[in-house]
Structures are given as C-alpha cells and as structure tokens.
Amino acid sequence: MLRPLPLLTTLVLAGPVLVGLIGAVLPAFGYLVPGADMPFSRALDWPGLTRALGVSVFSGVLSTLGALGLATLILAGWHGTRPFAWLERALSPLLAVPHAAAALGLAFVVAPSGWLMRAPATLLGWERPPDLLILGDPFGLSLAAGLVAKELPFLLLMMLAALGQVQAGSRLAVARSLGQGRVAGWLKTIFPGVYAQVRLPVLVVLVFGVTNVDVAVILGPTTPSTLSVQITRWMTDPDLSTRAVAAAGGLILFAATLAVLAAWIAGEHVLARLGRAWVWSGHGLPERAARGTGLGLATVSAVMVLLGLAALAVWSVAARWTFPDLLPEGLTLRSWNRFGPEMLATAGDTMLLAVAATLVSLVLVIGCLEAEVRHGLTAGQRALWLLYLPLLIPQVTFLPGLQLLPLSLGIGPSLWLVLLGHVVFVLPYVFLSLSGPFHAWDPRFAQVATGLGASRNRVLWRLRLPMLIGPILTAVAVGMAVSVGQYLTTLLLGGGRVTTMVTEAVALASGGNRRAIGVWGLGQALAALLPFALALLLPAILYRNRRGMRHG
Amino acid sequence: MDRGLRIEGLRITRGGETLLAIDAHVAPGAVLTLMGPSGSGKSTLLSVVMGDLAPAFRATGRVLLDGRDLTGLAPEARHVGILYQDPLLFPHLDVATNLAFGLPRGGTRAERRAAVEAALAEIGLDGYGPRDPATLSGGQAARVALMRTLLSKPCALLLDEPFSKLDTDRRDQIRQLVFARARAAEIPVLMVTHDAADAEAAGGEIIRLGV
Structure with missing residues (x-):
C-alpha cells in the first residue's frame, strides 16, 4: 500500500515544476497564448530590463552573502555562550514570520517617517521626515537588508542542525589547543563541514533573493522594480497577451539565476583555495572585532524585525500619530473594528488552505518515510535534489507556466490549483523537518514491539507516530507557516479569485493606509506563529506526566 | 514434537563472504550463550531469528521454533521476544499500558487488567x-x-x-530473575554477551564466534 507513495510524491514535486516550465517556454516563443506577438523581443525591449536584472542579481547575491556571513560569524564567535542562547531564542520565532509581514514591519521602521528617524527628529526638532530615499533605494540596499534579516534565522538554524554532524566541539577544542583563536579556528576547521551540509539551503536563499516578489514589492526599488516584480505585473496585466511577455521575462530571469548559481559555485572553489592558503599562512583573525561585529549586526537584525512587528502592532491600534512623535497620541480599537472582521474571514480561508496543504504533504511524507523503513526504498542523494527542485527553480519562472498551460487546456485558475501549488512548496519543508527525527527514532522500539507480536501498522500508529508527536506537530507548524507565506503561488494560480492574508497585505502595501497594513500584517504574522505555539504546547500538555517524552 | 529452538545449517553471508555458520539447539528453559568480538555476527544472528535481517545480508539454512519453520514468517508472527541492554519501555505509555502492549488477544478488560496487576506484583512493583x-x-x-x-x-x-548497563549489584539479581523466569516458563533463551559472568550465570552451552 505504501510502495507507490515515493513515486506519487516525486510526481507531486516535479510534475508542477515541469508543467510550469513547459507552460512558460511555449508562450515565450509565441505559442499557447493567443494574440501574443514576439513575446521574447517585447521582454528584451523593455527599457528597464538591464537595470531591473542588475538590481535583482545585486540584492540577491548581497543578501545571501550577508545572511551566510552573519550566521557564520555568530556561530564561530558565540556558539555555546549565553549571548548565543539569547540570540537563538530571539531569532527562532522570526523564522516563522512570513516574508511579507516582516518586510511590511521593516518598512515601518526604516522609512523616512518611520521609528528609526523619529528618534533624531524628536531630539533635533525636525518637523517633517527627512527627504531620503531609504525605502526602495535604486540599488536595492534596503531590499537586501530586509532579506538578510529574514534569512539569517533560517541559515543560522540550518547550520546549527549541521553542527552536530561534524563533531564541532572536539574539532574546535583541537584547533584552539593548536593555537588558533576561537573565530579563526572555527572558520578553518568547522565551517567547511557545516557549509557542505547547508549548501542546498544556501542556494535556496540565493535563488529566493534574486527572484522573490513579495519582499521586493515592499522594500525594493520602483522605477524600475526588480525583474521578478515586473514579471508579476505583466502576469496580472488585464491584457492577456502580456502574459506571454511575463513567461519570456521569467525565462530571462531563470537564465540569469543559473548564471548566478554557476558563479556562486565557482566562488565556492575560490574560497576553498583561499581558505587552504590561509591555513598554510598560519594567520589568525582580529578575534575581538570579528566577534563584536557578528554579535552586533545579528542583534541589530533581530531587533529590527522585532521592532517591525511592534510597529505593525502599534499602528493597528494607533489613534492620531504624527511625525515626529515616538508613540501615538492615543490607542483605539477603531482600525480593528474597521479591518478586523474582513481580516479574520480571510484568516479563516488562509488557515483552511494551510491545513489542507500541510495534511496532504504530511500524509505523503510519512508514507514515504515509512515506505523507506518497510521496503528499504531509500531515497538517497538524488531525492534530496528533487525535494529542493521547486525551491531552486525561480517561482516567477514556472508559476506563470503553471497558470498558462492548464488555462489553455480549459483549466482556469482555481482553489484546487492554488492548493496544489502550496503543496509543492510545503512538502519539501515538511519532509526536511520530519525526516531527521523519523530516522533518529530508535529502531529497537520497533523490534521489541514486533517481538511482542505487534504488526508494522500497530508499530506505526501506536509507537512511532505518538512518540514523534512533537516533531510531527513542528513539521505541521513549519508547513502551515510556509503556506501562509505563499504570495506568488496564491496570486498567480488563484488568478485573483483566491485571496489569502498575504495577497491582501501585499496589495495594501502600495496603498499607504498604515492602520490597515498594521492589522493585516500583524494578523498574518500571528497566523504563522500560532501553529508553532500549539506545536510546543500540545505535546507538553499531552505528555505532561511523561518525562521520557521531553526534549525530543 | 521437537521442542525448543533449533538452528539448522544457518549461514549468514554479506557480499558473498561468510560471516558465520552455525548449528545449534536450545532446549526449553535452557540458555545458549554466544560470545565473540564486535563484528563477529552475534547480533546479526539474533536478527535472523527475529526475522528483520538487514537487506545487505543473506541467510541460508533454517530456524525452527518448537518444530515450526520460521523462514519467511513475519516478525510479529514468530513469538520471539527480545531484551536489549536498555529497557526500551515505551515512553509515552504508563507502566501498566507498557505491560499490556504485548498481551495476547482475548479475555475481558478486567481479566487483562488483572493479568497486568499480577505481573507487577510478581516483580515487586505493586501499584x-x-x-x-x-x-x-x-x-x-x-x-x-x-x-x-x-x-x-x-x-x-x-x-x-x-545486563551490561545495570549496576554491578543489580546485575546479578536481574540475571537470576531472567534465567529463573525463562526456566519456569520453559522458554529457550539465546543470549549474546561480552561478559563472561553472564555466560557463567546462564550455565548453559557457550559458543564462541569469529575468534
């Protein structure tokens, strides 16, 4: 019964990507979409193309370097210390906050009229916000900063998980006993092993940085915007033939992304060579400066996101709040009364979609993992690449095709298509978060139970799943957070007819009604955080009298 | 009927290389001790008897339990119990439910409860x-x-x-309990150990592997 599941899962992951790519290639060359005239040349003739592509690549690479470098500095300088534990606790929940909500909050903080500028304004007596183009600067610096703040927790937690597999503690002890400083020793002996483990997640961050839409709409430049944002605009143009131009633009961005990936991998080799030369040279690092920079920047990054969430919360209950006051003149529930009911209704739909996508993913993932245990159908390294496939191919490249190809077959945008799209992105994260604990489960429990006469199904339902309830609920929470954050999937596959909290929140971003943004942004963040809270709480309540069930 | 555990011409190979070959018979209530260094295939032999041999290995020959050929039988249908150095009590179930987990089907709820209570009393763990x-x-x-x-x-x-994870003073006590119980229930026991004292206490035949 379980045997077909790995194949089915493969189809669910790779099928939509392949269909989407075919559905992008055909219109880009003038097929499939009626009335499209030479879409490729129209995309290439768009005057903003060079600039848009440049900003996309620049902000994407910069943000990946920033997040990776910062995560590395923090681990190298502070892993195992009290400040690290504190930082980890501050950063972990930020992992769940959807990109759009974090970006909206950040915009509130760093905008010329935002919290950051209000402090000097109060002191210096400015009456008006300074005339600075901080948000949406033409180089995409604020976009890159926002991406760093959002991806830092992700990379940090991925690297933290990889540390256990490289005997970090003893390696560092040996390096330090050989006279290396803490940071230098860590970089020389532990980083290569850790990087090898987190390479695919790093590439995911890189591809997302170059091609994301939701953060770029909120924090990125406008004239021109990043290429991904322009493609989305073409896709949502009322003139249907423009969608072929979007498909062509998606392929151009795909080609650029592949070039960036190739350059990144070439960079890895250069870095490895430099690293070896560094080891031979025997040089160390300015330890204090390195540690200070790491902790300082990471703290700033965490504080900014947290301040952003606070800004969303304050704006959602603000009465009159003029520049340069640090706080509103009064608090009121007016905004919640006005926007709350609609937000809650949309929240219901959003959660329903998230639950459905996560349950489908969970059944497939548990089925695959159990099939591996029972039939030795090991997935291996190739399956890992398959899991990462939807995350490594730009969404703006294959999602337009996933809308256009079914459309030409008479299958219009619908809730079902959106659900399928969500599963494609939720499933990899559910798999990645559950496979570790599933494999780590002591197989001798199964052997003892089998010796007691329990069938494999009984072992699964009575032992394996109940004992793994904590990791399963965490995987569910991760899956729901991913679904709640899906902007482009919902927008394109729903064809504007399916609205979730993220599509509404991003749509509001350009409008400038800060109270509405506050209500919707905060609502979206809470929708993603709530499942995590439940995932922590439920096992603690269910197994409050079972000491052996704590800590995993 | 041929009672007890009989291992007939069993040969375990890995990639064409013979790991171990063994013929043995364990009478009901008796203990057969297997000793040998790590990697000598002791635990693999236990896997063959339990029926969950890893795919990398191949086994030829037969294992008979009370005259019944175990070859090809699902692990849960073999009625072969196993104890490891860790007690491996299921952490999400209470002690009584752990004991009830393997109770053969049948009997009323009250009877099953009574069986568990009696078992607890027997090992001095009333309540x-x-x-x-x-x-x-x-x-x-x-x-x-x-x-x-x-x-x-x-x-x-x-x-x-x-017994390897128990304190020295507990170890002897548990050892006696296990062997006495197996003898009383007339169950053949196959033991794998490093500890010569285990073999001595078992008092049965000893096979040394892969020396």
Whole structure:
C-alpha cells in the first residue's frame, strides 16, 4: 500500500515544476497564448530590463552573502555562550514570520517617517521626515537588508542542525589547543563541514533573493522594480497577451539565476583555495572585532524585525500619530473594528488552505518515510535534489507556466490549483523537518514491539507516530507557516479569485493606509506563529506526566 | 514434537563472504550463550531469528521454533521476544499500558487488567501501573521490560547484551530473575554477551564466534 507513495510524491514535486516550465517556454516563443506577438523581443525591449536584472542579481547575491556571513560569524564567535542562547531564542520565532509581514514591519521602521528617524527628529526638532530615499533605494540596499534579516534565522538554524554532524566541539577544542583563536579556528576547521551540509539551503536563499516578489514589492526599488516584480505585473496585466511577455521575462530571469548559481559555485572553489592558503599562512583573525561585529549586526537584525512587528502592532491600534512623535497620541480599537472582521474571514480561508496543504504533504511524507523503513526504498542523494527542485527553480519562472498551460487546456485558475501549488512548496519543508527525527527514532522500539507480536501498522500508529508527536506537530507548524507565506503561488494560480492574508497585505502595501497594513500584517504574522505555539504546547500538555517524552 | 529452538545449517553471508555458520539447539528453559568480538555476527544472528535481517545480508539454512519453520514468517508472527541492554519501555505509555502492549488477544478488560496487576506484583512493583516509565530506577525498568516480554507468551527469548548497563549489584539479581523466569516458563533463551559472568550465570552451552 505504501510502495507507490515515493513515486506519487516525486510526481507531486516535479510534475508542477515541469508543467510550469513547459507552460512558460511555449508562450515565450509565441505559442499557447493567443494574440501574443514576439513575446521574447517585447521582454528584451523593455527599457528597464538591464537595470531591473542588475538590481535583482545585486540584492540577491548581497543578501545571501550577508545572511551566510552573519550566521557564520555568530556561530564561530558565540556558539555555546549565553549571548548565543539569547540570540537563538530571539531569532527562532522570526523564522516563522512570513516574508511579507516582516518586510511590511521593516518598512515601518526604516522609512523616512518611520521609528528609526523619529528618534533624531524628536531630539533635533525636525518637523517633517527627512527627504531620503531609504525605502526602495535604486540599488536595492534596503531590499537586501530586509532579506538578510529574514534569512539569517533560517541559515543560522540550518547550520546549527549541521553542527552536530561534524563533531564541532572536539574539532574546535583541537584547533584552539593548536593555537588558533576561537573565530579563526572555527572558520578553518568547522565551517567547511557545516557549509557542505547547508549548501542546498544556501542556494535556496540565493535563488529566493534574486527572484522573490513579495519582499521586493515592499522594500525594493520602483522605477524600475526588480525583474521578478515586473514579471508579476505583466502576469496580472488585464491584457492577456502580456502574459506571454511575463513567461519570456521569467525565462530571462531563470537564465540569469543559473548564471548566478554557476558563479556562486565557482566562488565556492575560490574560497576553498583561499581558505587552504590561509591555513598554510598560519594567520589568525582580529578575534575581538570579528566577534563584536557578528554579535552586533545579528542583534541589530533581530531587533529590527522585532521592532517591525511592534510597529505593525502599534499602528493597528494607533489613534492620531504624527511625525515626529515616538508613540501615538492615543490607542483605539477603531482600525480593528474597521479591518478586523474582513481580516479574520480571510484568516479563516488562509488557515483552511494551510491545513489542507500541510495534511496532504504530511500524509505523503510519512508514507514515504515509512515506505523507506518497510521496503528499504531509500531515497538517497538524488531525492534530496528533487525535494529542493521547486525551491531552486525561480517561482516567477514556472508559476506563470503553471497558470498558462492548464488555462489553455480549459483549466482556469482555481482553489484546487492554488492548493496544489502550496503543496509543492510545503512538502519539501515538511519532509526536511520530519525526516531527521523519523530516522533518529530508535529502531529497537520497533523490534521489541514486533517481538511482542505487534504488526508494522500497530508499530506505526501506536509507537512511532505518538512518540514523534512533537516533531510531527513542528513539521505541521513549519508547513502551515510556509503556506501562509505563499504570495506568488496564491496570486498567480488563484488568478485573483483566491485571496489569502498575504495577497491582501501585499496589495495594501502600495496603498499607504498604515492602520490597515498594521492589522493585516500583524494578523498574518500571528497566523504563522500560532501553529508553532500549539506545536510546543500540545505535546507538553499531552505528555505532561511523561518525562521520557521531553526534549525530543 | 521437537521442542525448543533449533538452528539448522544457518549461514549468514554479506557480499558473498561468510560471516558465520552455525548449528545449534536450545532446549526449553535452557540458555545458549554466544560470545565473540564486535563484528563477529552475534547480533546479526539474533536478527535472523527475529526475522528483520538487514537487506545487505543473506541467510541460508533454517530456524525452527518448537518444530515450526520460521523462514519467511513475519516478525510479529514468530513469538520471539527480545531484551536489549536498555529497557526500551515505551515512553509515552504508563507502566501498566507498557505491560499490556504485548498481551495476547482475548479475555475481558478486567481479566487483562488483572493479568497486568499480577505481573507487577510478581516483580515487586505493586501499584506502579499508572507510573511514568521514565521515573523508574534502572533495575525496576529492567524488571518491567522482562515482564512485558513474558506477558506476550514468547516461544523463545533473545537477550542482546541484556545486563551490561545495570549496576554491578543489580546485575546479578536481574540475571537470576531472567534465567529463573525463562526456566519456569520453559522458554529457550539465546543470549549474546561480552561478559563472561553472564555466560557463567546462564550455565548453559557457550559458543564462541569469529575468534
């Protein structure tokens, strides 16, 4: 019964990507979409193309370097210390906050009229916000900063998980006993092993940085915007033939992304060579400066996101709040009364979609993992690449095709298509978060139970799943957070007819009604955080009298 | 009928290389001890008897339990209980439910409860039923693990380094309990160990592997 599941899962992951790519290639060359005239040349003739592509690549690479470098500095300088534990606790929940909500909050903080500028304004007596183009600067610096703040927790937690597999503690002890400083020793002996483990997640961050839409709409430049944002605009143009131009633009961005990936991998080799030369040279690092920079920047990054969430919360209950006051003149529930009911209704739909996508993913993932245990159908390294496939191919490249190809077959945008799209992105994260604990489960429990006469199904339902309830609920929470954050999937596959909290929140971003943004942004963040809270709480309540069930 | 555990012309190979070849018979209530260095295939032999040999290995020959050929039988249909060095009590179930896990089907709810209560009393753990298994001492947990296996009415008992994690003073006590119980229930026991004292206490035949 379980045997077909790995194949089915493969189809669910790779099928939509392949269909989407075919559905992008055909219109880009003038097929499939009626009335499209030479879409490729129209995309290439768009005057903003060079600039848009440049900003996309620049902000994407910069943000990946920033997040990776910062995560590395923090681990190298502070892993195992009290400040690290504190930082980890501050950063972990930020992992769940959807990109759009974090970006909206950040915009509130760093905008010329935002919290950051209000402090000097109060002191210096400015009456008006300074005339600075901080948000949406033409180089995409604020976009890159926002991406760093959002991806830092992700990379940090991925690297933290990889540390256990490289005997970090003893390696560092040996390096330090050989006279290396803490940071230098860590970089020389532990980083290569850790990087090898987190390479695919790093590439995911890189591809997302170059091609994301939701953060770029909120924090990125406008004239021109990043290429991904322009493609989305073409896709949502009322003139249907423009969608072929979007498909062509998606392929151009795909080609650029592949070039960036190739350059990144070439960079890895250069870095490895430099690293070896560094080891031979025997040089160390300015330890204090390195540690200070790491902790300082990471703290700033965490504080900014947290301040952003606070800004969303304050704006959602603000009465009159003029520049340069640090706080509103009064608090009121007016905004919640006005926007709350609609937000809650949309929240219901959003959660329903998230639950459905996560349950489908969970059944497939548990089925695959159990099939591996029972039939030795090991997935291996190739399956890992398959899991990462939807995350490594730009969404703006294959999602337009996933809308256009079914459309030409008479299958219009619908809730079902959106659900399928969500599963494609939720499933990899559910798999990645559950496979570790599933494999780590002591197989001798199964052997003892089998010796007691329990069938494999009984072992699964009575032992394996109940004992793994904590990791399963965490995987569910991760899956729901991913679904709640899906902007482009919902927008394109729903064809504007399916609205979730993220599509509404991003749509509001350009409008400038800060109270509405506050209500919707905060609502979206809470929708993603709530499942995590439940995932922590439920096992603690269910197994409050079972000491052996704590800590995993 | 041929009672006990009979291992007939068993040969375990890995990639064409013979890991071990063995012929043995364990009478009901008797203990056969297998000793040998790590990698000599002791635990692999236990896997063959349990029926969950890893795919990398191949086994030829037969294992008969009370005259019944186990070859090809699902692990859960073999009635072969196993005890490891860790008690492996299921951490999400209370002590009583752990004991009830392997009870053969049949009987009323009250009868099943009574069987578990009686088992607890036998090992001196009256009233421990609702307890969290994680709160038991090492010796108590080992006794519960033994009782859990015995309650499932196994036709053979496998011991995989079963006493190595117990304190020295507890070890002898649990050892005597396990062997006495197996003898009383007339169950053949196959034990794998590093510890010569285990073999001595078992008092049965000793086979040294892969020296």
